[in-house]
Amino acid sequence: MNPRRKQRLLLVSIILLGLAATTALILTALDENIDYFYTPSEIINGKNETGIKPKVGQRLRIGGMVVEGSVKRSDVDLEVSFDLSDTGPIVTVIYDGILPDLFREGQGIIAQGHLVNATTIKAFEVLAKHDEEYMPPEIAEAMKGIKHVKPEYTQQQLGN
Amino acid sequence: MIPEIGHFALILALLFSIAQAIFPLWGAQKNHAGLVSLARPLVIGNFILVSISLGCLVWAFYTNDFSVSYVANNSNSLLPWYFKISAVWGAHEGSLLLWIWILSLWSIGVALFSRQLDDEDVARVIAVMGFIAVGFLAFILITSNPFERTFPHFPVDGHDLNPLLQDFGLIIHPPMLYMGYVGFSVAFAFAIAALISGKLDATWARWTRPWTLAAWGFLTCGIALGSWWAYYELGWGGWWFWDPVENASFMPWLAGTALIHSLAVTEKRNSFKSWTLLLAITAFSLSLLGTFLVRSGILVSVHAFASDPERGLFILVYLLIVIGGALTLYAARASKMESSHRFTLFSREVLLFINNILLIVALVVVLLGTLLPLVHKEIGLGSISIGEPFFNQIFAYLFVPFALVLGIAPLVRWKQDKLPRNKSKLFIALGLATLFALTCYFIYAIDHIWTLLGVSLAVWIVVLTLFEIMQNGNLRKLPLSHWGMVMGHVGFAFLIAGISLTQFGSVEKDVRMAVGDKVDLGRYIFSLDSVDSVAGPNYSSYMATVSVKHDTALFKLFAEKRFYQVQSSVMTEAGIDPGFTRDLYVALGEQMSDGSWAVRVYVKPFVRWIWLGAIFMCFAAILCIADRRYKSVLSLRKAKTSTDGLTKAV
Numbered sequence A: 001m002n003p004r005r006k007q008r009l010l011l012v013s014i015i016l017l018g019l020a021a022t023t024a025l026i027l028t029a030l031d032e033n034i035d036y037f038y039t040p041s042e043i044i045n046g047k048n049e050t051g052i053k054p055k056v057g058q059r060l061r062i063g064g065m066v067v068e069g070s071v072k073r074s075d076v077d078l079e080v081s082f083d084l085s086d087t088g089p090i091v092t093v094i095y096d097g098i099l100p101d102l103f104r105e106g107q108g109i110i111a112q113g114h115l116v117n118a119t120t121i122k123a124f125e126v127l128a129k130h131d132e133e134y135m136p137p138e139i140a141e142a143m144k145g146i147k148h149v150k151p152e153y154t155q156q157q158l159g160n
Numbered sequence B: 001m002i003p004e005i006g007h008f009a010l011i012l013a014l015l016f017s018i019a020q021a022i023f024p025l026w027g028a029q030k031n032h033a034g035l036v037s038l039a040r041p042l043v044i045g046n047f048i049l050v051s052i053s054l055g056c057l058v059w060a061f062y063t064n065d066f067s068v069s070y071v072a073n074n075s076n077s078l079l080p081w082y083f084k085i086s087a088v089w090g091a092h093e094g095s096l097l098l099w100i101w102i103l104s105l106w107s108i109g110v111a112l113f114s115r116q117l118d119d120e121d122v123a124r125v126i127a128v129m130g131f132i133a134v135g136f137l138a139f140i141l142i143t144s145n146p147f148e149r150t151f152p153h154f155p156v157d158g159h160d161l162n163p164l165l166q167d168f169g170l171i172i173h174p175p176m177l178y179m180g181y182v183g184f185s186v187a188f189a190f191a192i193a194a195l196i197s198g199k200l201d202a203t204w205a206r207w208t209r210p211w212t213l214a215a216w217g218f219l220t221c222g223i224a225l226g227s228w229w230a231y232y233e234l235g236w237g238g239w240w241f242w243d244p245v246e247n248a249s250f251m252p253w254l255a256g257t258a259l260i261h262s263l264a265v266t267e268k269r270n271s272f273k274s275w276t277l278l279l280a281i282t283a284f285s286l287s288l289l290g291t292f293l294v295r296s297g298i299l300v301s302v303h304a305f306a307s308d309p310e311r312g313l314f315i316l317v318y319l320l321i322v323i324g325g326a327l328t329l330y331a332a333r334a335s336k337m338e339s340s341h342r343f344t345l346f347s348r349e350v351l352l353f354i355n356n357i358l359l360i361v362a363l364v365v366v367l368l369g370t371l372l373p374l375v376h377k378e379i380g381l382g383s384i385s386i387g388e389p390f391f392n393q394i395f396a397y398l399f400v401p402f403a404l405v406l407g408i409a410p411l412v413r414w415k416q417d418k419l420p421r422n423k424s425k426l427f428i429a430l431g432l433a434t435l436f437a438l439t440c441y442f443i444y445a446i447d448h449i450w451t452l453l454g455v456s457l458a459v460w461i462v463v464l465t466l467f468e469i470m471q472n473g474n475l476r477k478l479p480l481s482h483w484g485m486v487m488g489h490v491g492f493a494f495l496i497a498g499i500s501l502t503q504f505g506s507v508e509k510d511v512r513m514a515v516g517d518k519v520d521l522g523r524y525i526f527s528l529d530s531v532d533s534v535a536g537p538n539y540s541s542y543m544a545t546v547s548v549k550h551d552t553a554l555f556k557l558f559a560e561k562r563f564y565q566v567q568s569s570v571m572t573e574a575g576i577d578p579g580f581t582r583d584l585y586v587a588l589g590e591q592m593s594d595g596s597w598a599v600r601v602y603v604k605p606f607v608r609w610i611w612l613g614a615i616f617m618c619f620a621a622i623l624c625i626a627d628r629r630y631k632s633v634l635s636l637r638k639a640k641t642s643t644d645g646l647t648k649a650v
Helices: A003-033 A040-045 A137-142 B002-030 B039-062 B069-074 B081-089 B092-112 B119-143 B168-197 B202-234 B244-269 B273-295 B309-336 B348-378 B388-411 B419-442 B449-470 B480-505 B608-626 B633-649
Strands: A034-038 A059-066 A079-085 A090-096 A108-117 A120-127 B384-386 B507-513 B518-521 B524-535 B539-550 B553-564 B569-573 B575-577 B582-591 B597-605
Touching: A003 A034, A003 B348, A003 B388, A034 A040, A040 A059, A040 A090, A059 A090, A090 A108, B002 B039, B002 B092, B002 B119, B002 B168, B039 B069, B039 B081, B039 B092, B039 B119, B069 B092, B081 B092, B081 B168, B092 B119, B092 B168, B092 B202, B119 B168, B119 B309, B168 B202, B168 B244, B168 B273, B168 B309, B202 B244, B202 B273, B202 B608, B244 B273, B244 B348, B273 B309, B273 B348, B348 B384, B348 B388, B388 B419, B388 B449, B388 B480, B419 B449, B449 B480, B480 B597, B480 B608, B507 B518, B518 B597, B524 B582, B524 B597, B539 B575, B539 B582, B539 B597, B553 B575, B553 B582, B569 B582
Parallel strands: A034 A059, A090 A120
Antiparallel strands: A034 B384, A059 A079, A059 A108, A079 A090, A108 A120, B507 B597, B518 B524, B524 B539, B539 B553, B553 B569, B575 B582, B582 B597
């Protein structure tokens, strides 16, 4: 083999090796970090598309409307629990931290966390979008026909 | 009346753009000087018309013309004047108009600063930019007219601008970002023009470079501003979220970064030609894709404006025409762009190519992570989301070889070099980097492997960059663009040092605090001194005063919780004490039933270095553009033709 060919072979092998390594890396990382999205009914009844229920311990996303009167706070720290629903079934979310500004009862939110038992999720992140009319599209789809309740402020919140 | 003038100007601009897309190109292909000479007047006319249109919209905002529904939805008479102006691009319709105006600005830039180029080449470039303008003007006129009236019943006052957007960030972030996005249309147009004419030489590259660098500089600046804005306004202390819309701006940046380096090879070595063309097409296609992703409403994101599917479909079709057409043309013509230049395995060309590949891999990763959830949902497998760790993990692995090669490449000669020539320099850099990592480990007790790796790679880049400067001899004779490269690379070193230090060194706590409570964060003690009611122009707020004690130093932070009455929404304004080596950060959560507050406290080491690095990169772009050689392009092509003639004669 002449030196030029040798060099080319080397180059091509390096590129192929790199490509294989990168692909493997991407696939592993992807496998570890895909979170499925569930609505509360899907947590209870299994996903609409596949009918598969989430396993306990699985990391997932859940989106739903916060059930009126379900928000319970701890007296000493930031732990809070609330119920989410869409068309019926109710799932409880436990969260330790600061809730977003637009978190309100009757409002659509998304939480990310782990399933601790069949109807409870321990969340590490709670998101409410910066738009009072906002509803996660998945929820909007699931809740067609159900009235969306606008948030109401107390006088104290408005600072008057 | 004024809004109708704006609307009418926009319709005229569409007609002008259609003419601009057809006649100059026709003239260039048929060698018709009359049609070719139409290019510049058409561009100027287009620019004036779009400017009038934008001016009318600005005027409608400034004068509180709530009979225009776009104004009524996004402004309010109580809004300060500067937010009224920036509210123009606060939502879909207006930001699209800004997009078009910036496109016409770049077009007129090309038209005016290209007197040295052949008229036919300029005509082709301008025609391509006209074609892009046609699509966007048709889009805005058909689906998203900003001048639509609310007659006969118009509101007394506006619905107000989203409080999130009532910030200095809105004034400059979108225009900068759009300057970057749209700026790549110039490189794209140059690439298409080169494919049509079959002419691609060093002059072409030299011509394209400053435009591409300018777009890249603006995009860098725009992304950095967005990140900074998110950090203090909505991020709760985060500076990058891998949000689909952030990704949409990051992908053209990655392609653009690869492009400016590949263009350097094309200019200096007359090589990498078809690769450069492909990157130019890619960069702008990704800008368009970004626009599509943001505007179509298929993404769930802070940035996604509520919009209807009609718009999404329009952009999708347009996207297919532009990208599909460009790639088809590329497939048909690129093989003619031969690069005769040869180089060996160890040469600057190959090192630059390796980093180009790494950038493209990064690009593919971001693209995959952004589009996979969409595809997954469309093919009926249900909604998924891809977590931040996916991106972080892969970028961590990619940046190691990237930074290693980035350090070495400028020291290596073009065409052919031997590794031993630079052996001692590499060893010294390696030694210093290791020494630095050990210092961090033993003295500052930083024990996270990625942090140590990050800072040592930053040292590696800086040391090798210094060696590279020194080997050039007389520094005064070094061209500006060389200093630009140095600055850009040092900026990148700052960036990775900042990222790795802040990513793993930040301390964060969510706590419940009553007035008088203290919380301990490492060597910083945060105490909540007071919470007071304050009234702003169009909001009322609670302001918390938090004092932070560090050894003997004392800092005061003011964090706010604001309530905007018109949109009845709540905003968090973080209290930040910025510093070169650390930021102290306090954000107020909600008030508890017993009167105490949920508070987030942060110590973020070296977070400013991330934006400092970006500022370096922007200045790098400016230095490169200011280089003298871009001012004498014509002489080069003339000189080159004569030498070509000579070689042929010999």
